[in-house]
Amino acid sequence: MAGIDLADRDVVLVTLDSCRYDVAKRARLPTLSALGPLIRAEAPGTYTLPSHAAIFNGFLPRPVFGSLTIAGRPVGAIWRSAAARPSGGPVGVVFTGSTLMEDYAARGHRVIGAGGVTFFDPSGTGNSLPRLFPEFHYFGRPSSAPADSTTRIVDRAGSLALAHVEALAEKCLSADRFFLFVNCPSTHIPYTTPNSPLTDHNADLLDRLYQLHDGKRARSAQVSPLSRKDVHVLLGMQRRALEWADGQLGRLFTRLAERRPLVVVCADHGDEFGEGGRYGHGHPHPVVSTVPLWCGLLSPDLCRGVLA
Numbered sequence: 099m100a101g102i103d104l105a106d107r108d109v110v111l112v113t114l115d116s117c118r119y120d121v122a123k124r125a126r127l128p129t130l131s132a133l134g135p136l137i138r139a140e141a142p143g144t145y146t147l148p149s150h151a152a153i154f155n156g157f158l159p160r161p162v163f164g165s166l167t168i169a170g171r172p173v174g175a176i177w178r179s180a181a182a183r184p185s186g187g188p189v190g191v192v193f194t195g196s197t198l199m200e201d202y203a204a205r206g207h208r209v210i211g212a213g214g215v216t217f218f219d220p221s222g223t224g225n226s227l228p229r230l231f232p233e234f235h236y237f238g239r240p241s242s243a244p245a246d247s248t249t250r251i252v253d254r255a256g257s258l259a260l261a262h263v264e265a266l267a268e269k270c271l272s273a274d275r276f277f278l279f280v281n282c283p284s285t286h287i288p289y290t291t292p293n294s295p296l297t298d299h300n301a302d303l304l305d306r307l308y309q310l311h312d313g314k315r316a317r318s319a320q321v322s323p324l325s326r327k328d329v330h331v332l333l334g335m336q337r338r339a340l341e342w343a344d345g346q347l348g349r350l351f352t353r354l355a356e357r358r359p360l361v362v363v364c365a366d367h368g369d370e371f372g373e374g375g376r377y378g379h380g381h382p383h384p385v386v387s388t389v390p391l392w393c394g395l396l397s398p399d400l401c402r403g404v405l406a
């Protein structure tokens with residue numbers, strides 16, 4: 099892309115797992131708003147595995163209208179595999195490896211992954227995503243743990259990848275060049291963070307929501323339906339979880355700003371709350387497919403403006 103040297107930049111790629119576009123639109127996000135405008139985009143998959151498989155091949159969520167801009171310049175795609183069909187328009191980085199990680203590693207970047215939701219647990223023998231990274235740091239609950247209310251409906255702090263921004267920044271800055279990927283589970287059910295703790299009320303709502311997720315139905319003989327007020331409470335938890343992530347990203351970006359990395363932040367899919375008769379994700383519905391996306395170039399000036 100003429101005039102902007104994207105190919106040799108360090109990279110920060112962040113996925114806000116399950117974050118809905120409408121939640122991002124209502125949230126107060128000083129860090130992400132400074133990075134670039136909130137873009138309404140369509141995810142390449144309806145759940146974590148296919149969406150990340152596509153993202154790791156350069157197929158980011160696609161803007162519903164218009165095109166991406168980097169430093170004020172339109173760009174048809176930030177990354178494009180040399181194996182993909184030419185799509186027209188300027189491309190930031192054409193890569194030749196089978197994944198972004200393979201390509202950046204071959205070009206001398208330290209490639210670091212961190213997460214996340216259980217698809218990223220490297221101890222899960224069926225989990226292919228973390229194996230795409232030469233180095234992956236997983237902070238979430240073990241994928242082999244029983245999935246019941248005692249293990250799922252919990253307060254979370256250290257199990258959130260963005261609780262570890264200082265350590266992740268150190269790893270990046272110790273390398274001459276870096277590619278950092280972070281899958282953020284804070285916006286994934288149960289939506290708990292230090293900014294959105296459990297209460298007796300929201301724990302009951304989450305218990306019912308998990309049962310509806312598991313059954314994928316708006317109504318079940320065993321579960322009381324969620325009212326609009328209940329859904330409002332749960333979406334408020336996701337909004338506060340996103341605002342917590344924004345604060346942590348501010349700390350991460352401040353540490354990395356001197357390196358002026360290319361940054362992309364997006365959701366991998368959204369979550370349905372009964373709008374089409376189902377709950378959760380993994381099925382096609384506009385609230386599952388429509389996701390937020392931001393991109394831009396970090397700079398010390400940008401971070402000083404955000405955190406002043």
Ligand SMILES: [Zn+2]
Pocket residue numbers: 115116145146147215366367
């Ligand atoms: Zn996901």
